[in-house]
Amino acid sequence: MERSLIQAIEQVLTDRSGRIARWTGDDAAVVRSRPLAVTSIDSVAEGVHFGFGTHSPADVGWKALATALSDLAAMGAEAGEAYVALALPAGFEGALELVAGMEELAGRCGATIAGGDVIRAPALVVTVAVTGWADAEEELAGRDGARPGDLVGVTGALGGSEAARVLLERGEEPPPEALRRHLRPEPRLAAGRTLAAAGATAMIDLSDGLATDAAHVAKRSGAELRLRLADLPLAEGVDRMDGDPHVFAATAGDDYELLVTVPPERRADAVRAAESGGTTLTWLGDVAAGLGLALLDEHGHDVAGLEGYEHA
């Protein structure tokens, strides 16, 4: 890949970490570590996760980093460094704008883009590996700690990104907040850390949709999550979708909110933790002995297994 593009990219990067001993221009970045390294990698591809009909190159860069940082949020880790691999098709001119959009989100999250690779490829694929840091395992939350009796809560509101996507596809204008959720999702890094510190027993970010992701927590914890559909906090724009808006919000992806389980005695702490992390916490149900996910309608019937429940 041409040297001039790589040099132009390096010009837009800022070291925010104070921990970087070596970075651009060497074979690898060298970072002074903290006791626990928390790492996730995520890819997005043109035509699958975004299209340039709706997303600018800067939106794509933002989204690719947000997707990876959201996994750190779900662990309760502090964002550290991002490593970015750009696979660029011939003729694509937006690489620098893409990195600038990513750098904008990195700045908001205190993260540093510390290394990367740029290659030619038949299609645009953006991959981001992020490393976050923690000082002790107790600061972090996994997917496997939900216990019978715990309460289940969710940050923010659900369904907004998918509602915006559907509205754009229909040629309608989405509400500004739904459009922001679709194009510039904000990983819940601050809330992830405060919720983990407030005693969260399990946590996951909602990338595939509440129903899918809550089932992961249930499976990994060996427990049943029982959620009341009617209590789901609906994002703006969901009321304009076809069908039951609560089912829509339960199955829509790309929310990047956090689902959290909390022992009942930490209920008030968790609400305060979410607020100090810049969001709200809505209680959706509880954890029971058993295994799997129950999505309860207003009559207390589990609709999780019903025909037509899965999102089109």
Add this chain to the structure above:
Amino acid sequence: MERSLIQAIEQVLTDRSGRIARWTGDDAAVVRSRPLAVTSIDSVAEGVHFGFGTHSPADVGWKALATALSDLAAMGAEAGEAYVALALPAGFEGALELVAGMEELAGRCGATIAGGDVIRAPALVVTVAVTGWADAEEELAGRDGARPGDLVGVTGALGGSEAARVLLERGEEPPPEALRRHLRPEPRLAAGRTLAAAGATAMIDLSDGLATDAAHVAKRSGAELRLRLADLPLAEGVDRMDGDPHVFAATAGDDYELLVTVPPERRADAVRAAESGGTTLTWLGDVAAGLGLALLDEHGHDVAGLEGYEHA
């Protein structure tokens, strides 16, 4: 991406590090760190870096990891964890074999594939982020430490991978060692560590070709590297290429050997270090005051800037 593929991939992975607190099945991997994290990310794409006419899916997985690990070798870091993002086109059936090939190399290098992502994409792109570890900055070597008076050496032999590629393209059978270098390159992790410990002032892995990579060291170090073309160690198969074999070896990519600069008083230490790291060290020239790369022919003329020198 289908859950069953991800689960099948997780089945073939082995934790070799003893440092992993959380990995598959969570939002992110959690690794107990050492003082310095050394991280690089690299992508390879079908049709650009490999083709299935010559490479099996297992070869592709091996190569993608080797490319990333070679950057850790060039720093003198110990291999730690790899994070793998697979962008798979519809109908591609080789994902599990690809990861198995990667896992085979990980096993040889003591690395652990600790996390990943699998997405659909219009083209096959494999991205690997690797983290290695060190306990002190003095254990590592960058590109910027070459000083006038240092000797310049190179491990192993040059040009073999590119010679194999050309021979395969011609429909001829490459020598087995050249074919191995092309399909299953071995990152010089052991030699990287022993050479850094033996006082290497600068080090780089030869992925873009000796001429290009030596110029990076010269530029970053603010010095001139003066290399004797006739002293380049030629890999098997290079003698079957058209034109000057030494020019071919100087410009061929994908060698994954290490170029190293060493103060003259550490010359013998460096030779022993390369041997204890499983390879040889060939002295090619020295570092002078000035800036850039000189490639000297048998008359002492610099041919680095000549027309026809750049590889076709």
